[in-house]
Amino acid sequence: xxxxxxxxxxxxxxxxxxxxxxxxxxxxxxxxxxxxxxxxxxxxxxxxxxxxxxxxxxxxxxxxxxxxxxxxxxxxxxxxxxxxxxxxxxxxxxxxxxxxxxxxxxxxxxxxxxxxxxxxxxxxxxxxxxxxxxxxxxxxxxxxxxxxxxxxxxxxxxxxxxxxxxxxxxxxxxxxxxxxxxxxxxxxxxxxxxxxxxxxxxxxxxxx
Amino acid sequence: xxxxxxxxxxxxxxxxxxxxxxxxxxxxxxxxxxxxxxxxxxxxxxxxxxxxxxxxxxxxxxxxxxxxxxxxxxxxxxxxxxxxxxxxxxxxxxxxxxxxxxxxxxxxxxxxxxxxxxxxxxxxxxxxxxxxxxxxxxxxxxxxxxxxxxxxxxxxxxxxxxxxxxxxxxxxxxxxxxxxxxxx
Numbered sequence: 001x002x003x004x005x006x007x008x009x010x011x012x013x014x015x016x017x018x019x020x021x022x023x024x025x026x027x028x029x030x031x032x033x034x035x036x037x038x039x040x041x042x043x044x045x046x047x048x049x050x051x052x053x054x055x056x057x058x059x060x061x062x063x064x065x066x067x068x069x070x071x072x073x074x075x076x077x078x079x080x081x082x083x084x085x086x087x088x089x090x091x092x093x094x095x096x097x098x099x100x101x102x103x104x105x106x107x108x109x110x111x112x113x114x115x116x117x118x119x120x121x122x123x124x125x126x127x128x129x130x131x132x133x134x135x136x137x138x139x140x141x142x143x144x145x146x147x148x149x150x151x152x153x154x155x156x157x158x159x160x161x162x163x164x165x166x167x168x169x170x171x172x173x174x175x176x177x178x179x180x181x182x183x184x185x186x187x188x189x190x191x192x193x194x195x196x197x198x199x200x201x202x203x204x205x206x207x208x
Numbered sequence: 209x210x211x212x213x214x215x216x217x218x219x220x221x222x223x224x225x226x227x228x229x230x231x232x233x234x235x236x237x238x239x240x241x242x243x244x245x246x247x248x249x250x251x252x253x254x255x256x257x258x259x260x261x262x263x264x265x266x267x268x269x270x271x272x273x274x275x276x277x278x279x280x281x282x283x284x285x286x287x288x289x290x291x292x293x294x295x296x297x298x299x300x301x302x303x304x305x306x307x308x309x310x311x312x313x314x315x316x317x318x319x320x321x322x323x324x325x326x327x328x329x330x331x332x333x334x335x336x337x338x339x340x341x342x343x344x345x346x347x348x349x350x351x352x353x354x355x356x357x358x359x360x361x362x363x364x365x366x367x368x369x370x371x372x373x374x375x376x377x378x379x380x381x382x383x384x385x386x387x388x389x390x391x392x
Contacts, residue, residue, distance in 0.1 A: 127303075136337050141337070143336065143337070144336075144337065150302060150306065152306035152309075161346055163337070163340075165337070166331065166336055
């Protein structure tokens, strides 16, 4: 069975994307269902390894869904990207009929990015609670979070607790990529401010 | 332990001024608090609220190498109705916070909470939109254990500290208190 890039020329709508590892193509949103069926049935890509999305922030199209397929016979990976139709309420056809693995991945993708997978049998949130009003991996969402009521109203009433923005205190917390591993504990990027001494206002970049 | 005291002459030595089974029978004079606390602290039944990697260390603490049963608290109960000490071992997300609180509410009084590890105590390294920043926001915590995750010895130490804390409680007064209105 021929693996990508060999068969890619048979699909005129595919656009090659820059890639550091496996072959990567951009597929029009209308063709993804048929193409994925072909991948599974004709080209031996029998495993959907991963499904995620990219938020390109100001660019349009803003949301891109990225699939990773693996051919267990050809031992070959293939990356397919699909641009979502709409920047406000993005939609993509669901692959869960073709690859059952897509089911929960698509739910996670919906949970984090708000991308609707049309034709999905159970398009609910999977990580955050059902009434959560935001999509946390979108670019406009702060890492610390936004004040939100707890999922259970009665518990929130008894405890007086709600989901609050987490104290970042110089975060995000990263492990330095250089130096000895034993000394590369994750630490805040900017440790000049804490809970007691607040963050100084952002300095405007010096104009030249 | 006082049954087999050898018979002695009844004279006013310091020995006989103390407990004498021939005079008093099998009676021990003590405070109610001391008795209640002694019973409670030596039969802590933990509710393992294992939510992340700390739960693995919790399991290790119960296994033969560390053996939590040496301190009389090996009876881990997965039903909150049969437990009186919730060991919150792991990251509490906002979604799970509701469950933790409900399970706490279902535990019969008297009850205690141990926040095991950095996540349960403060949110730990998860400074994030999804994680409750310390389980003490939703349930009253008696003992905090540092570590990520803590060693089993640290948990044992915390449990022994909890025993000491139970030993200092005014349990008799607590018997009459309406605990349903206890605030967090």
